[in-house]
Amino acid sequence: MILATFRTVALVTAVSLSPSIWALEALTDRGLSEVTGQAFINIQDDSYSSGSGQWSGEYEFTTVSLGMELETVFNIDELRVGQFERTAYEDGTVPVTDDDRNIIYENGEALVYDADIMIDNFALGRVDNYNDAANAEYAPFKAQNPYIELAYKVENGERRVAGVRFGFERAQGDLSGDLIALTGKIEGEIRGDAGLVYSQNCPGAGLFNCIALSLAQGTEIYTQVDLLDASTGNGAEDLNTTYLKRASWFGVPNGRNFDSDESGLVASLIPLLTVADDCEVTGTPGCFRTRIYQSIYIGDRDASFEEGSASGVFVSVQTEAVPWEDLSGVPGTDRILTERGAYMNIARYQSGTETKYPLYLTLEEATNGTARVATCVGQLKGC
Template sequence: MNSTSKVLLCLISLVIFKPLSALEPLEDRELSEVSGQAFISVDSSSYSEDGEAWDFRRINLGLDIQTLLTADELVVGEFERNFGDGDGTAPMVVEGSDGSTRTVDYIYDENGDVAVPSADLILENFALGAVKDPYSANPEVVPFRIRAPYIELAYKDNDQGIREIIGFRMGFGRAQGYLSADLLSVTGNFEAFVVGNGTDAYNSACVDGDSGAWEQCLLLSAVQGSVIYSPIELLDGYTGNALPDGTDEDVGYIKRATWAGVPTGGNFSTGAWLREVLPWLTAKDCEISGVRSCLKTNIYQSIYLGLPEEQRPEGATFEETSARGMFVSLQSENVPWEDLSGLSNAGRVYTERGAFFNSSAYADANGNRRYPLTLDLYGGLAGTPRVATCVGKVKGC
């Protein structure tokens, strides 16, 4: 059994199996004092769009899991993709707005072409959970917590009218804790939030690096001392686009991405009157006024899903601080999975053939929009270090 099969088996075992004690009947008096819901429930639903129809069966597991799980490698969706025909993009050279060309640090194969990742998801040194003080005499396990996991199947009639399974996904109703990995290839929704001080951006582009044009530096100087922020997502690292040419805009995600950042046309935001200034500072050719905006995904070594402990209000509950909507799916053709993020505009998560990882914005207990990963401005540029995932080791176990 290869490492991928072992990891998937472990994940499925986590959400299905639970230690059972000997069963004993309850007296009527005891039953009257007990309330609850079924350990396993099944939801059925249907969805149709543009003449196509899908049926779904979701098995909900009433579990609350705490785990520390590690694996050398998680590879899902390994097959040949045609990146020249709307199935993704991996050009070797990008032309800048001034007519210049440049290359980015992709790996090249023996033919001099960009070595496109072999699978939709490649996560090396994968782990859920963390270990505090891993080198001390009293290390502490910080488990990854999962509540209400589920398994869902998507059905559709084929051309002969025969109903068949075309999709599978495994997701978590709520999740909280560290997900660590070397993100070598990511297909799906990977969203984060970068926040920082305008002074830092000004110094980076106009003082330390001296890479911003005079008019851009003039605009950046206006936001010194103000908080600036922007969502980031998976990108084509050559063009800075969040959607490759030729891809169906209803899907709207990069396949086998190795870059993330502020997409071309995106910009930092801020409050008060300064919000009218920052839209002029838009991302183009992987830069925002001299500030780098395309970042390698493997620099994000550990992602904290939910609200980190140091940011939680005193007495906050798991329901109030955990993330929603996370899942991994496999599909043989297009599947519009239900969006379980809790956002007011949640509809469908559109996926295509292959594997898909969904770690995107969600609604907290108060309905506010949250992101699974929040970075400061320099953290967004330098990456996030990995937390230890084993006693005596940072990676592996």
């Protein structure tokens, strides 16, 4: 179910230890009193039995956590996870579409991508000054306390492996790749000046809308973006599923609108003027191929790791339904309900008293995509 072709890997790990420990020297009582830390490997068992539907029953979990901070820059030529047969519109599986959002058919059936997660030229981290080998600098993808967790389903006294996931307690940095197909929850927020909507659509958006949008220029607007079905503009809720599978488009699902934190009559009209319908928001395209986002930044690029890293990021593979514990810290959350196949979770998380998104895009970036950061010395990708 998993295929990964590696080309170049550069890995740096950081563990805070004293010089005496690195040198394997005996510590005095005084020296020992100055050493603080935690177990390098921590194994924890947990159980869950409160689910319903296909997630009902007894589950047991074993988590192996590495008490370390990780800094890495690496590249993978091809990443394929969850490679098996799926049928369009069964269990949230969406069909392949062309650039005009038309479904592509093969032998009379809607074509579906071959795997749940398909990313070419996948990379974490980046290389600054990549064209100058002497001055090239690695800007690593940072993670804290990586872990591997096994899920077991218990029935009739028998325990069988139902899934495995790999994740980080906290993560921050550049994720790059040709995002062909994605399964799971990839949530982001786009923000920008309402004037961009006006400049792209007026006078064609109608006299009233254009007058209101013209007055709203200078007003910041925002909304949440998710994976969606390009042929209809529907998100997971509209398709009556927990999450989409093998999606290749990202944007504002039908029925969702932009908001503004500003006050006044014009700002209050923003939700009414910007409701998404059939992949358009007041005439502006609201759905975009995932491939145009060549690099995305996980977490807050303008904050330190302690303040700007995202929590709850993971990738999992299940042979059957598994209710993984939600580690995002968002109030009211409990379990992430996954089904057979692969799942990628880059969703909202809690930072102090604020709920944040792991991905932030400007309106321009959402519309035009993001360029790939360099992930190799001497070239952008394909080390």
